[in-house]
Amino acid sequence: MTDLMPAVHQPVAETWPTLARPRSNPVRRVGALAAIRMIAKDLPATIHLDNKSYGAGGPAMRVHRSAAFLDRLGQDAGSGFGEAYLAGDWDPEPGTDLADLLVPFAERFSNEETRHLLPKWAQSLRWLVTRSQPGEQENDRAGARENISRHYDLSNAMFSEFLDPSLTYSAAYFGTPDPTLGLGEASYDELNQAQLNKLDAILDAAGVQSGSRVLDIGCGWASLAIRAAQRGAWVTAITIASQQALLAQRRIADAGVGDRVQVALRDYRDQIGEFDAVLSVEMIEAVGEKYWPVYFDAIERRLAPGGVAVVQAIVMPHERMLATRNTFTWVQKYIFPGGLIPSVKVIEDVTAEHTGLQTEVLRHLGADYARTLRIWRNRFIDQWPAIAGLGFDDTFRRMWEFYLAYSEAGFRTHYLDDVQLRFTRR
Known part of the structure:
Protein backbone atom coordinates (compact mmCIF):
# COMPACT_ATOMS: atom_id res chain seq x y z
CA MET A 1 0.00 0.00 0.00
CA SER A 132 17.55 10.80 26.02
CA GLN A 133 14.98 10.76 28.81
CA PRO A 134 13.65 14.31 29.36
CA GLY A 135 14.43 16.16 32.57
CA GLU A 136 10.77 16.59 33.48
CA GLN A 137 10.55 12.86 34.16
CA GLU A 138 12.92 13.16 37.14
CA ASN A 139 11.80 10.95 40.03
CA ASP A 140 12.22 13.38 42.89
CA ARG A 141 9.15 13.57 45.15
CA ALA A 142 7.15 15.91 42.93
CA GLY A 143 8.23 14.26 39.69
CA ALA A 144 7.57 10.75 40.98
CA ARG A 145 4.03 11.69 41.99
CA GLU A 146 3.34 13.15 38.54
CA ASN A 147 4.89 10.16 36.74
CA ILE A 148 2.94 7.62 38.78
CA SER A 149 -0.32 9.52 38.48
CA ARG A 150 -0.10 9.57 34.68
CA HIS A 151 -0.40 5.78 34.65
CA TYR A 152 -2.05 4.52 37.82
CA ASP A 153 -4.62 7.31 38.09
CA LEU A 154 -5.78 6.89 34.48
CA SER A 155 -9.05 5.31 35.59
CA ASN A 156 -9.78 2.84 38.35
CA ALA A 157 -12.77 1.69 36.32
CA MET A 158 -10.59 1.01 33.28
CA PHE A 159 -8.17 -1.19 35.21
CA SER A 160 -11.11 -2.99 36.84
CA GLU A 161 -12.35 -4.05 33.41
CA PHE A 162 -9.35 -6.23 32.54
CA LEU A 163 -7.56 -7.14 35.78
CA ASP A 164 -8.70 -10.09 37.88
CA PRO A 165 -11.11 -9.52 40.80
CA SER A 166 -8.21 -8.94 43.21
CA LEU A 167 -7.10 -5.97 41.05
CA THR A 168 -3.52 -7.21 41.10
CA TYR A 169 -1.43 -5.44 38.45
CA SER A 170 1.74 -7.55 38.38
CA ALA A 171 2.87 -11.00 37.26
CA ALA A 172 0.69 -13.84 38.47
CA TYR A 173 2.19 -17.14 39.64
CA PHE A 174 0.66 -20.09 37.80
CA GLY A 175 3.19 -22.55 39.19
CA THR A 176 4.85 -25.18 37.04
CA PRO A 177 3.68 -24.44 33.50
CA ASP A 178 2.05 -27.19 31.48
CA PRO A 179 4.33 -27.53 28.39
CA THR A 180 1.27 -28.49 26.33
CA LEU A 181 -0.58 -25.30 27.24
CA GLY A 182 -0.11 -22.51 24.74
CA LEU A 183 -0.53 -18.84 25.52
CA GLY A 184 -3.67 -18.83 23.42
CA GLU A 185 -5.34 -21.10 26.00
CA ALA A 186 -4.50 -18.76 28.88
CA SER A 187 -7.75 -18.38 30.81
CA TYR A 188 -9.10 -15.34 32.62
CA ASP A 189 -10.84 -17.69 35.05
CA GLU A 190 -7.44 -19.03 36.17
CA LEU A 191 -5.93 -15.60 36.72
CA ASN A 192 -7.45 -14.77 40.10
CA GLN A 193 -6.11 -17.93 41.74
CA ALA A 194 -2.71 -17.41 40.13
CA GLN A 195 -2.59 -13.89 41.55
CA LEU A 196 -3.48 -15.16 45.00
CA ASN A 197 -0.71 -17.76 44.61
CA LYS A 198 1.72 -14.92 43.92
CA LEU A 199 0.56 -12.88 46.93
CA ASP A 200 0.86 -15.92 49.21
CA ALA A 201 4.34 -16.72 47.88
CA ILE A 202 5.49 -13.20 48.78
CA LEU A 203 3.92 -13.31 52.24
CA ASP A 204 5.38 -16.77 52.91
CA ALA A 205 8.85 -15.64 51.82
CA ALA A 206 8.64 -12.69 54.22
CA GLY A 207 7.33 -14.84 57.06
CA VAL A 208 4.15 -12.79 57.44
CA GLN A 209 1.82 -14.21 60.05
CA SER A 210 -0.65 -13.06 62.69
CA GLY A 211 0.76 -10.04 64.50
CA SER A 212 3.40 -9.21 61.87
CA ARG A 213 3.97 -5.53 61.18
CA VAL A 214 4.01 -5.13 57.39
CA LEU A 215 4.91 -2.22 55.14
CA ASP A 216 3.66 -2.43 51.54
CA ILE A 217 5.54 0.09 49.38
CA GLY A 218 3.61 0.91 46.22
CA CYS A 219 0.51 -0.93 47.38
CA GLY A 220 -1.52 -0.74 44.18
CA TRP A 221 -5.19 -1.45 44.82
CA ALA A 222 -4.31 -3.20 48.09
CA SER A 223 -4.52 -6.86 47.08
CA LEU A 224 -1.31 -7.74 48.97
CA ALA A 225 -2.28 -5.63 51.99
CA ILE A 226 -5.68 -7.32 52.19
CA ARG A 227 -4.14 -10.78 51.89
CA ALA A 228 -1.62 -9.98 54.66
CA ALA A 229 -4.34 -8.59 56.93
CA GLN A 230 -6.38 -11.75 56.41
CA ARG A 231 -3.45 -13.59 58.01
CA GLY A 232 -3.76 -11.32 61.03
CA ALA A 233 -0.95 -8.91 60.13
CA TRP A 234 -0.97 -5.15 60.77
CA VAL A 235 -0.32 -3.39 57.47
CA THR A 236 0.77 0.08 56.42
CA ALA A 237 0.14 0.40 52.67
CA ILE A 238 1.57 3.42 50.85
CA THR A 239 1.12 4.81 47.35
CA ILE A 240 1.53 8.18 45.65
CA ALA A 241 -1.38 7.66 43.24
CA SER A 242 -4.33 9.52 44.77
CA GLN A 243 -7.18 7.83 42.88
CA GLN A 244 -5.59 4.46 43.48
CA ALA A 245 -5.42 5.17 47.21
CA LEU A 246 -9.14 5.99 47.34
CA LEU A 247 -10.14 2.71 45.74
CA ALA A 248 -7.62 0.80 47.87
CA GLN A 249 -9.28 2.16 51.01
CA ARG A 250 -12.72 1.16 49.75
CA ARG A 251 -11.55 -2.34 48.88
CA ILE A 252 -9.94 -2.77 52.30
CA ALA A 253 -13.19 -1.77 54.00
CA ASP A 254 -15.21 -4.11 51.76
CA ALA A 255 -12.84 -6.97 52.67
CA GLY A 256 -13.54 -6.37 56.36
CA VAL A 257 -9.92 -5.63 57.32
CA GLY A 258 -10.16 -1.86 57.72
CA ASP A 259 -9.03 -2.16 61.33
CA ARG A 260 -5.77 -3.84 60.27
CA VAL A 261 -4.71 -1.83 57.21
CA GLN A 262 -3.81 1.83 57.01
CA VAL A 263 -3.52 3.33 53.52
CA ALA A 264 -1.37 6.44 53.26
CA LEU A 265 -0.71 8.74 50.31
CA ARG A 266 3.02 8.81 51.03
CA ASP A 267 6.35 8.65 49.22
CA TYR A 268 8.54 5.72 50.28
CA ARG A 269 11.24 8.22 51.28
CA ASP A 270 8.96 9.74 53.90
CA GLN A 271 7.87 6.55 55.67
CA ILE A 272 8.93 6.09 59.30
CA GLY A 273 8.73 3.23 61.78
CA GLU A 274 9.95 -0.36 61.97
CA PHE A 275 8.35 -3.37 60.34
CA ASP A 276 8.85 -7.12 60.47
CA ALA A 277 8.27 -7.34 56.73
CA VAL A 278 8.76 -4.76 53.97
CA LEU A 279 7.14 -5.70 50.66
CA SER A 280 7.27 -3.99 47.30
CA VAL A 281 5.80 -5.51 44.14
CA GLU A 282 6.92 -4.20 40.74
CA MET A 283 7.49 -0.70 42.03
CA ILE A 284 11.27 -0.46 41.62
CA GLU A 285 10.79 -0.02 37.85
CA ALA A 286 9.31 3.43 38.57
CA VAL A 287 12.05 4.53 40.99
CA GLY A 288 14.70 5.59 38.47
CA GLU A 289 18.40 4.67 38.47
CA LYS A 290 19.43 7.76 40.42
CA TYR A 291 17.17 6.75 43.32
CA TRP A 292 17.82 3.01 43.50
CA PRO A 293 20.29 3.48 46.41
CA VAL A 294 17.72 5.67 48.19
CA TYR A 295 15.00 3.07 47.64
CA PHE A 296 16.98 0.18 49.10
CA ASP A 297 18.28 2.33 51.93
CA ALA A 298 14.67 3.19 52.79
CA ILE A 299 13.77 -0.51 52.81
CA GLU A 300 16.68 -1.33 55.12
CA ARG A 301 15.85 1.53 57.50
CA ARG A 302 12.29 0.31 57.88
CA LEU A 303 13.27 -3.27 58.75
CA ALA A 304 13.04 -4.21 62.42
CA PRO A 305 15.81 -6.47 63.77
CA GLY A 306 15.38 -9.85 62.12
CA GLY A 307 13.00 -8.38 59.54
CA VAL A 308 12.71 -9.57 55.95
CA ALA A 309 12.04 -7.62 52.75
CA VAL A 310 10.62 -9.13 49.58
CA VAL A 311 10.71 -7.26 46.29
CA GLN A 312 9.15 -8.47 43.05
CA ALA A 313 10.84 -6.77 40.10
CA ILE A 314 10.77 -6.75 36.34
CA VAL A 315 14.39 -7.11 35.21
CA MET A 316 16.42 -7.36 32.03
CA PRO A 317 19.91 -8.70 31.29
CA HIS A 318 22.56 -6.43 32.75
CA GLU A 319 24.23 -5.63 29.43
CA ARG A 320 20.90 -4.55 27.93
CA MET A 321 20.14 -2.40 30.95
CA LEU A 322 23.48 -0.64 30.56
CA ALA A 323 22.93 -0.17 26.83
CA THR A 324 19.44 1.32 27.15
CA ARG A 325 19.43 3.16 30.48
CA ASN A 326 20.06 6.58 28.92
CA THR A 327 17.59 6.23 26.04
CA PHE A 328 14.01 7.49 25.87
CA THR A 329 11.80 4.59 24.86
CA TRP A 330 8.23 4.26 23.63
CA VAL A 331 7.21 2.81 27.00
CA GLN A 332 8.66 5.78 28.89
CA LYS A 333 6.99 8.22 26.52
CA TYR A 334 3.50 6.70 26.52
CA ILE A 335 3.10 4.26 29.41
CA PHE A 336 5.54 4.64 32.32
CA PRO A 337 7.18 8.09 32.38
CA GLY A 338 10.38 8.11 34.39
CA GLY A 339 10.62 4.33 34.45
CA LEU A 340 13.72 2.17 34.06
CA ILE A 341 13.93 -1.60 34.37
CA PRO A 342 16.94 -2.78 36.43
CA SER A 343 18.94 -5.99 36.24
CA VAL A 344 19.44 -8.50 39.03
CA LYS A 345 23.15 -7.63 38.99
CA VAL A 346 22.57 -3.92 39.48
CA ILE A 347 20.20 -4.67 42.37
CA GLU A 348 22.86 -6.87 43.97
CA ASP A 349 25.53 -4.21 43.35
CA VAL A 350 23.44 -1.33 44.72
CA THR A 351 22.42 -3.20 47.86
CA ALA A 352 26.00 -4.36 48.47
CA GLU A 353 27.45 -0.87 48.02
CA HIS A 354 24.81 1.26 49.71
CA THR A 355 23.13 -0.99 52.29
CA GLY A 356 23.76 -3.85 54.66
CA LEU A 357 21.27 -6.05 52.83
CA GLN A 358 22.05 -9.39 51.25
CA THR A 359 20.06 -10.51 48.23
CA GLU A 360 18.53 -13.89 47.46
CA VAL A 361 16.68 -14.70 44.24
CA LEU A 362 13.63 -16.78 45.15
CA ARG A 363 11.95 -17.47 41.80
CA HIS A 364 11.64 -16.35 38.20
CA LEU A 365 8.20 -15.46 36.87
CA GLY A 366 9.01 -14.44 33.30
CA ALA A 367 6.95 -17.20 31.68
CA ASP A 368 4.12 -16.53 34.12
CA TYR A 369 4.20 -12.86 33.18
CA ALA A 370 3.90 -13.64 29.47
CA ARG A 371 0.81 -15.67 30.27
CA THR A 372 -0.57 -12.95 32.56
CA LEU A 373 -0.13 -10.34 29.85
CA ARG A 374 -1.85 -12.48 27.23
CA ILE A 375 -4.86 -12.84 29.56
CA TRP A 376 -4.92 -9.11 30.30
CA ARG A 377 -4.78 -8.22 26.60
CA ASN A 378 -7.50 -10.68 25.64
CA ARG A 379 -9.65 -9.33 28.45
CA PHE A 380 -8.89 -5.72 27.49
CA ILE A 381 -10.03 -6.41 23.91
CA ASP A 382 -13.14 -8.27 25.08
CA GLN A 383 -14.05 -5.46 27.46
CA TRP A 384 -13.22 -2.64 25.02
CA PRO A 385 -16.85 -1.50 24.57
CA ALA A 386 -17.08 -0.88 28.31
CA ILE A 387 -13.66 0.81 28.40
CA ALA A 388 -14.57 3.00 25.44
CA GLY A 389 -17.68 3.99 27.36
CA LEU A 390 -15.39 5.52 29.99
CA GLY A 391 -14.20 8.06 27.41
CA PHE A 392 -11.15 6.38 25.88
CA ASP A 393 -10.69 6.50 22.10
CA ASP A 394 -9.39 4.03 19.52
CA THR A 395 -5.84 5.42 19.67
CA PHE A 396 -5.81 4.67 23.40
CA ARG A 397 -6.97 1.15 22.56
CA ARG A 398 -4.11 0.70 20.09
CA MET A 399 -1.65 2.12 22.64
CA TRP A 400 -2.66 -0.38 25.32
CA GLU A 401 -2.85 -3.32 22.93
CA PHE A 402 0.67 -2.51 21.75
CA TYR A 403 1.96 -2.04 25.31
CA LEU A 404 0.54 -5.37 26.49
CA ALA A 405 1.66 -7.25 23.36
CA TYR A 406 5.11 -5.60 23.37
CA SER A 407 5.57 -6.61 27.02
CA GLU A 408 4.38 -10.16 26.38
CA ALA A 409 6.89 -10.51 23.55
CA GLY A 410 9.65 -9.30 25.86
CA PHE A 411 8.94 -11.98 28.45
CA ARG A 412 8.42 -14.73 25.89
CA THR A 413 11.88 -14.09 24.44
CA HIS A 414 13.64 -13.59 27.81
CA TYR A 415 14.45 -9.99 26.90
CA LEU A 416 12.58 -9.38 30.16
CA ASP A 417 12.18 -11.45 33.31
CA ASP A 418 10.31 -11.04 36.57
CA VAL A 419 11.94 -12.10 39.82
CA GLN A 420 11.03 -12.33 43.47
CA LEU A 421 13.94 -11.31 45.69
CA ARG A 422 14.35 -11.65 49.46
CA PHE A 423 16.53 -9.25 51.44
CA THR A 424 17.90 -9.69 54.93
CA ARG A 425 20.56 -7.80 56.82
CA ARG A 426 24.07 -9.14 56.43
Missing part, protein backbone atom coordinates in the same frame (compact mmCIF):
# COMPACT_ATOMS: atom_id res chain seq x y z
CA THR A 2 1.10 3.60 -0.52
CA ASP A 3 0.41 6.97 1.06
CA LEU A 4 -2.53 7.38 -1.33
CA MET A 5 -4.37 4.52 0.35
CA PRO A 6 -6.79 5.43 3.15
CA ALA A 7 -5.46 4.92 6.67
CA VAL A 8 -6.82 2.07 8.74
CA HIS A 9 -6.69 4.39 11.74
CA GLN A 10 -6.18 8.12 12.14
CA PRO A 11 -5.61 9.66 15.60
CA VAL A 12 -7.45 12.80 16.67
CA ALA A 13 -4.76 15.45 16.24
CA GLU A 14 -5.89 17.58 19.19
CA THR A 15 -5.88 14.59 21.54
CA TRP A 16 -2.64 13.02 20.32
CA PRO A 17 -0.27 15.82 19.27
CA THR A 18 2.80 13.59 19.68
CA LEU A 19 1.52 11.43 16.83
CA ALA A 20 1.59 14.20 14.26
CA ARG A 21 3.53 13.03 11.24
CA PRO A 22 7.17 14.19 11.49
CA ARG A 23 8.60 16.47 8.86
CA SER A 24 9.74 14.48 5.88
CA ASN A 25 13.48 13.89 5.74
CA PRO A 26 14.63 11.92 2.66
CA VAL A 27 18.00 11.08 4.20
CA ARG A 28 16.51 9.64 7.35
CA ARG A 29 13.84 7.84 5.34
CA VAL A 30 16.51 6.13 3.25
CA GLY A 31 18.40 5.26 6.42
CA ALA A 32 15.28 3.77 8.02
CA LEU A 33 14.60 1.62 4.96
CA ALA A 34 18.21 0.43 4.94
CA ALA A 35 17.89 -0.51 8.60
CA ILE A 36 14.69 -2.45 7.89
CA ARG A 37 16.40 -4.39 5.14
CA MET A 38 19.29 -5.32 7.44
CA ILE A 39 17.11 -6.18 10.43
CA ALA A 40 14.71 -8.23 8.27
CA LYS A 41 17.48 -10.40 6.89
CA ASP A 42 16.54 -13.96 7.92
CA LEU A 43 13.91 -12.50 10.29
CA PRO A 44 11.10 -15.07 10.84
CA ALA A 45 8.48 -12.42 10.14
CA THR A 46 7.31 -10.47 7.10
CA ILE A 47 7.08 -6.72 6.53
CA HIS A 48 4.92 -5.72 3.55
CA LEU A 49 6.05 -2.27 2.51
CA ASP A 50 5.47 -0.47 -0.82
CA ASN A 51 4.49 -3.64 -2.69
CA LYS A 52 7.68 -5.33 -1.48
CA SER A 53 8.16 -7.88 1.27
CA TYR A 54 11.05 -8.10 3.71
CA GLY A 55 11.83 -10.97 6.05
CA ALA A 56 11.85 -14.74 5.85
CA GLY A 57 8.14 -15.41 6.33
CA GLY A 58 6.10 -15.99 9.45
CA PRO A 59 3.84 -13.48 11.24
CA ALA A 60 3.21 -10.58 8.89
CA MET A 61 2.58 -6.85 9.14
CA ARG A 62 1.43 -4.45 6.45
CA VAL A 63 2.55 -0.85 6.24
CA HIS A 64 -0.34 1.35 5.07
CA ARG A 65 1.56 4.66 4.84
CA SER A 66 5.14 3.95 3.95
CA ALA A 67 6.51 7.51 3.94
CA ALA A 68 5.04 8.31 7.36
CA PHE A 69 6.23 4.94 8.73
CA LEU A 70 9.81 5.50 7.54
CA ASP A 71 9.82 9.13 8.70
CA ARG A 72 8.86 8.03 12.21
CA LEU A 73 11.53 5.34 12.33
CA GLY A 74 14.11 7.72 10.94
CA GLN A 75 13.30 10.42 13.45
CA ASP A 76 13.18 8.37 16.65
CA ALA A 77 14.58 4.85 16.89
CA GLY A 78 13.22 4.39 20.41
CA SER A 79 9.59 5.33 19.80
CA GLY A 80 9.03 5.41 16.04
CA PHE A 81 7.88 1.82 15.52
CA GLY A 82 5.33 1.98 18.34
CA GLU A 83 4.18 5.46 17.38
CA ALA A 84 3.61 4.28 13.83
CA TYR A 85 1.29 1.61 15.18
CA LEU A 86 -0.63 4.11 17.31
CA ALA A 87 -0.97 6.39 14.30
CA GLY A 88 -2.32 3.60 12.10
CA ASP A 89 0.67 3.52 9.75
CA TRP A 90 0.86 -0.28 10.04
CA ASP A 91 -1.12 -3.25 11.32
CA PRO A 92 -0.62 -6.99 11.67
CA GLU A 93 -2.05 -8.85 8.73
CA PRO A 94 -5.55 -10.22 9.43
CA GLY A 95 -5.30 -13.36 11.52
CA THR A 96 -1.86 -12.42 12.93
CA ASP A 97 -1.65 -11.84 16.67
CA LEU A 98 0.20 -8.66 17.56
CA ALA A 99 2.42 -10.27 20.21
CA ASP A 100 3.26 -13.19 17.90
CA LEU A 101 4.38 -10.61 15.33
CA LEU A 102 6.52 -8.74 17.85
CA VAL A 103 8.25 -11.88 19.18
CA PRO A 104 10.70 -12.24 16.24
CA PHE A 105 11.73 -8.59 16.63
CA ALA A 106 12.22 -9.06 20.38
CA GLU A 107 14.22 -12.24 19.79
CA ARG A 108 16.46 -10.43 17.36
CA PHE A 109 17.35 -7.79 19.92
CA SER A 110 17.59 -10.14 22.89
CA ASN A 111 19.91 -12.57 21.12
CA GLU A 112 23.51 -11.48 21.65
CA GLU A 113 24.62 -13.00 18.35
CA THR A 114 22.06 -11.12 16.24
CA ARG A 115 21.60 -7.94 18.29
CA HIS A 116 24.35 -6.07 16.45
CA LEU A 117 23.11 -6.77 12.92
CA LEU A 118 23.66 -3.20 11.83
CA PRO A 119 27.20 -2.59 10.58
CA LYS A 120 29.49 -0.64 12.90
CA TRP A 121 29.23 2.50 10.81
CA ALA A 122 25.44 2.41 11.19
CA GLN A 123 25.64 1.67 14.91
CA SER A 124 27.87 4.70 15.34
CA LEU A 125 25.10 6.90 13.91
CA ARG A 126 22.35 5.67 16.24
CA TRP A 127 22.75 8.80 18.37
CA LEU A 128 21.16 10.74 15.51
CA VAL A 129 17.84 8.92 16.02
CA THR A 130 18.06 8.04 19.73
CA ARG A 131 16.68 10.41 22.35
